[in-house]
Amino acid sequence: MRIVLVGPPGAGKGTQAAFLATNLSVPHISTGDLFRANISNETELGTLAKSYMDRGDLVPDEVTIAMAKDRMEQSDAADGFLLDGFPRNVQQAEALDDMLQTEGMKLDGVLDLEVPEDEVVKRIAGRRVCRNDSSHVFHVSYKPSQKEGVCDLCGGELYQRDDDSEDTVRKRLEVYHTQTEPIIDYYKAQGLVVTISALGKVEEVTQRAMEALGSKA
Numbered sequence: 001m002r003i004v005l006v007g008p009p010g011a012g013k014g015t016q017a018a019f020l021a022t023n024l025s026v027p028h029i030s031t032g033d034l035f036r037a038n039i040s041n042e043t044e045l046g047t048l049a050k051s052y053m054d055r056g057d058l059v060p061d062e063v064t065i066a067m068a069k070d071r072m073e074q075s076d077a078a079d080g081f082l083l084d085g086f087p088r089n090v091q092q093a094e095a096l097d098d099m100l101q102t103e104g105m106k107l108d109g110v111l112d113l114e115v116p117e118d119e120v121v122k123r124i125a126g127r128r129v130c131r132n133d134s135s136h137v138f139h140v141s142y143k144p145s146q147k148e149g150v151c152d153l154c155g156g157e158l159y160q161r162d163d164d165s166e167d168t169v170r171k172r173l174e175v176y177h178t179q180t181e182p183i184i185d186y187y188k189a190q191g192l193v194v195t196i197s198a199l200g201k202v203e204e205v206t207q208r209a210m211e212a213l214g215s216k217a
């Protein structure tokens with residue numbers, strides 16, 4: 001299956017993607033994680049991306065689309081993928097459609113995670129991620145690690161993302177409303193969108209998501 005996950009910052013896209021990708025046997029492709037890996041490896045792309053991410057702005061389309069395309073062309077994504085954080089504006093959605101069309105492929109569904117803003121703020125404020133791998137995600141109250149400050153998965157140090165400060169989160173939410181939400185209408189016009197509530201326990205949301213995606217399989 002080829003699925004796009006959409007939802008505000010802190011909705012739980014990364015958390016759900018990890019379970020959904022396993023259940024659907026497709027790779028989880030997160031442009032945010034790809035950028036963060038570039039930042040920790042101190043690549044040129046990482047330096048460029050960091051200057052936008054720290055302000056809560058989108059990284060320019062040209063580099064983002066090239067990076068996402070490169071990842072989607074890897075062999076593990078040949079039969080499907082779960083995109084998390086891409087596309088993030090209508091131009092990126094159009095570029096993805098063009099890419100898929102060239103290969104004779106199409107998306108199967110777009111899963112829209114709905115969460116009220118006050119919950120998103122709580123989720124982001126308590127989020128801690130692993131220095132070794134930003135897909136290792138915890139929360140100080142909702143999903144605490146067994147040992148404070150230490151990743152249960154790899155023993156790495158847990159830290160608060162640079163873009164999780166209050167000001168940057170406000171900016172990211174604004175960018176989400178103005179630039180990313182329009183892709184929901186873009187995909188609704190293609191009949192691809194299923195919307196679910198992302199409130200409740202992580203496993204309850206996964207269950208809801210699997211049922212919703214079942215209608216698109």
Ligand code: AP5
Pocket residue numbers: 007008009010011012013014015016031032033035052053054056057058059060064084085086087088092123124126127128137138139140142143163172198199200201202205
């Ligand atoms: P990105 O990394 O994609 O950030 P985001 O979209 O803002 O999403 P988050 O990672 O903040 O949240 P999430 O929805 O994954 O939530 P999570 O599962 O962690 O992008 C970062 C930046 O990169 C962007 O601002 C931009 O600059 C750049 N970028 C990325 N893609 C781009 C693109 N395509 N174009 C241009 N620029 C791009 O969960 C949050 C917390 O809540 C965690 O602590 C978790 O444990 C907890 N939690 C999750 N589910 C639950 C639950 N059900 N109950 C209680 N707690 C929960």
Ligand code: ZN
Pocket residue numbers: 130131132133136151152153154155156
């Ligand atoms: Zn880790």
